[in-house]
Amino acid sequence: MNAAPTPTAAPVDPDLNARFVRWFREVAPYVHAFRGKTFVVAFGGELVQAGALNVLIQDLSLMSSLGVRLVLVHGSRPQVNEQLRLKGISFQFDRGLQITDAAALECAKEAAGELRLDIEAAFSQGLPNTPMSHAHVRVVSGNYITARPVGVIEGVDFRHTGMVRKVDTEALKHAIDHGSIVLLSPLGFSPTGEAFNLSMEDLATSVAVALRAEKLIFLTDAPSIVDKDGNVDTELAREDADALVAQGELDAGTAVVLRHASRAVKLGVARAHLIPFDLDGGVLLEVFTHDGVGTMVVEDTLDDLRAATIDDIGAIVQLIEPLENDGTLVRRGRGSIERDIEKFSVAEHDGVIYGCAALYPYAGEKMAEMACLTVNPQWQGEGEGDKLLRHIESRARAAGINRLFVLTTRTAHWFIKRGFVQGSVADLPKDKQSHYDRSRNSQVFIKRL
Template sequence: MPDYVNWFRHSTPYINTHRDCTFVVLLPGEAMAHPNFTNIIHDIMLLNSLGVRLVLVHGSRPQIEERLSLRGLPSRYHDDLRITDMDTLAAVMEAVGSLRISIEAQLCTAPSGQRSRLRVVSGNLVTAKPIGVVEGVDYHHTGEVRRIDRKAISQHLDEQAIVLLSSLGYSPTGEVFNLACEDVATSAAAALGADKLILLGPDIGILDGEGNLQRELRTTQATPLLQQLGHSLPGNLLQAACKACANGVRRSHIVSFAEDGAILTELFTRDGGGTLVSQEAFESIRPATIDDVAGLVELLRPLEEAGILVRRSREMLETEIGQFTLIERDGALIGCAALYPLEGSTAGELACVAIDPAYRHGQRGDQLLTHIERQCKQLGLDTLFVLTTRTAHWFRERGFVPSTVERLPAKRASLYNYQRNSKVFEKAL
């Protein structure tokens, strides 16, 4: 119970943040064929109950393959796109229709104790156009998204309905086209100005060549991984995530459809559980502002209580906030450091170096130190002092050498607390 209570308390900011946000969720056919899909449906229903506006896009590749096999028809591809002739289109429509009905049925099952069931809306919300003939290959009824009916989808979302889109699109002339589900998902996310695109894949997230999870990726970092993954499902998902970000979706998340609770872990914990793809850094170093004082108080309090840092009142922090540099991660402060230029000298003092205990193994202290040293050079400072009682080894490993109180500029030396008996170190810049 304590673990559950702790998790619930820490998830509260995310519950508030996600309410009234629009998420597009891609459910590839592989996800729907997996035993964990029932749990995914339950998590989607939970998101809806928490006020998240949901657009679901479902694929159907393995189900189409199964129907083609039963009909004795070959699967034909060119450049990783299915060639959809009339016989293949019949199998596609059968697979998509069956999946749509199955998803709607599961989403309409009210959980125990919930009297009203949620509404699911689907229909001709995606306008498509044919790909045509490429390199001499006729794709027939394989198409691409021409337009998403943003107005109609938004109206349904305003009425608390879940919108379900398939991998079929329709032309103004009444033709049906087989679309890549990734194309539908990214187009819908861009058209709706979605807050997030969530893509479900076979792995915990995006893995590198050695099997290591890539927790955060800038779109500029994805190119070598895209080459490595090729046209696999993870590769297609990463390509879709990058495309969505390029089209204005701030964050795309790739999580596992095989892991129970993967969507919730990704959305309601600070570190998530899968891969986050974004245009901008998920974690950044920036100057502090007056709005950060409350967060600084919380970050510094444990170290002050342990006697590692000198206690600073809220009023002092408000006065000195301009001296602080912060590490912010998804809206939360996880690190800080302060630089005080020392009057009457070309030296500065590094103070209040603090990292949240959960993030002390990611070289964030080094990042802050590098940033502070860069600040010193911009200010024309050539020496950096630090006073510490418990972390001398950390500073010595980073080029600081033992010094004395007498080496401090006179005004700072006069404020030295002999009762605290801090060790003095300095570093030439």
Template structure:
């Protein structure tokens, strides 16, 4: 039994190591919905956050309290009021919000203070720091609706938060802000988390939400046959938002997406929407290659794009040295011109530094990733990862359930990214007929 465990644990732990090194000293802003706490998920989330912090990540945690405030209101015989998805906060709702925030902060701080032996929190010693880090202003009157004590973030005390993080504390923020005259305003967790991430120039903004992410087909958000789009470029996310009606409730597709887009537009490279219902969602998204939710990524359009006929010369120049040393199979110009729409390229300052092609075999619901090439000057910068992600997206969009590569020299790179070796007999019949048995390429498959 222990031998089997060693064979599974050791490779897994080694595969996680690059992400541990990558994220050390980075800053993550994590927004946790009140619904996650109401669903009893706080303990697991706290344990995962403590583990992430122990691996050197600086964390700002912003909690929501939507269901807790609504429950307090109903206990007082009041109904929650919203307009265009924003709470209308009268004096009673403000009292309820203050009560809910106080209770939740107590629960969260207590959870981080646990340290029982033989639990994930043993020896964690997480110091949680809160404070008046936000200055707020009123929403005011919009479309004739007086939002009263509902507010918007006016200013974030970036230096105060940074000093707290540098003292190795985790910063806990409630969705409350105060005016210069000391007036309290009820804010939304999503706006607070987004503004803090933008002002801090955080490396990640993460929402632990009621939704599993953004579906490939947003018009069918509840369909289990509609897979999650694990990586959404900023341009595509903007386009999707423009097609959607204004979000009113958290389960609307655009509700968290609008904040992810805003964050990426203001210097946050990656924003994530994760389901709190999945145990360990934070760990699965951060430390596993494919993740579990949707990541909106700020990538320049000119860097990663589908190839055009004008790119043929650049592709040939890129792959030629790899064809000469036998890493790639020789392709003539006519073949590349014919298949140019199958290629994705990475371009820096007008020069192509990486490419990959997608050849679908739809009858078998699979596709081949071919001609995967990254310039020696660009290797180690993540360009190969970007190409792989984009080709996976294209394959999923075609309805493929798997993707395969043929390689003689880069097998380990693909295995580290979820591919598994198979016998060449696995190949679709049309591809098997073209397989070069003398070259003895290794066939690797990844399930999508």
């Protein structure tokens, strides 16, 4: 009888392994930055209707396992409309403020109850060989929201349509501090025991503001916001978002969500995001990649060029160390960077430092050296080096410098394309000439400011 064939290991793909390791390293700074932070994630009933709930729950479970504190807010408009249709009521809810009568309120309660159970069931999955395997996610709901009636507006009584009056912040924090994901339905209750139908967008915004959340994330069924070139507008300053809404050219759904995102940022939420829910892994891509896939609203542009502080030394060392090792940059050492930290500027995106540069002035000769111009390889090719250069030039001009010089062994063409011209050691400030390392044979490039 022939012996059974010896099983062989699957062939190893070195490129695949390298890509995985590189990706994991790229993600690490975001994991560190967001651990312990609170995200409010809001999605409409359209997402559930489209069959996208399970995939979203898997991604949110992963984020929770990485230490992100989550509050989920769901909408229920299509489910409420279906309940109304089944009961023979012709009225249908659309986007925007609408009257909720007694019959519609009962439908809203039924829809919210069914959706809450569906969402809790999705978090309870634990099938082997799925992203939920070994996951133990605790989901809690409760009467965290006190509501008030919208009331009568221009003679119209909106009946059981409500607005958020108060968020029980202490109870919410207690729940998420103990590792639970909080799930909120678009219903609120008054001190007299009345129930009110709430807007998902208003509820999510109010909760994010009350918790001072790091992020408010809207998963929408609306198309992406695009710029004049047809590309996704990945970042909007709040004033620009307001102007876009005021133009009246956005579809109704996007306008409503963008208006609430802007309001959240204005009231203290660090970032608000709009992500199409039909994009597989959209939440993960938006949170854990540099440019994201949706539109982020911030108080001002997120790429922050600022003076370095003592807390940035570790990040600067990580940036320049590989270039010191291959000889591109002069080796400085941590002590030297710490001593000269006030000369450094850093480029930061969403709490992650991805670039740096230093300015060493020689005031007597109105010259300055730009050194350590470095951008993380994953951020290169997007104009980040040019931003740092412009920032350093601005600093130099403010200090009365009229000539900026660099010493380089490998990047001469980059500086030539940006207005630098080749010089010689004799063109350098006297003090720099005396410290010039002739063993490196660096080329000198100078730019008039």
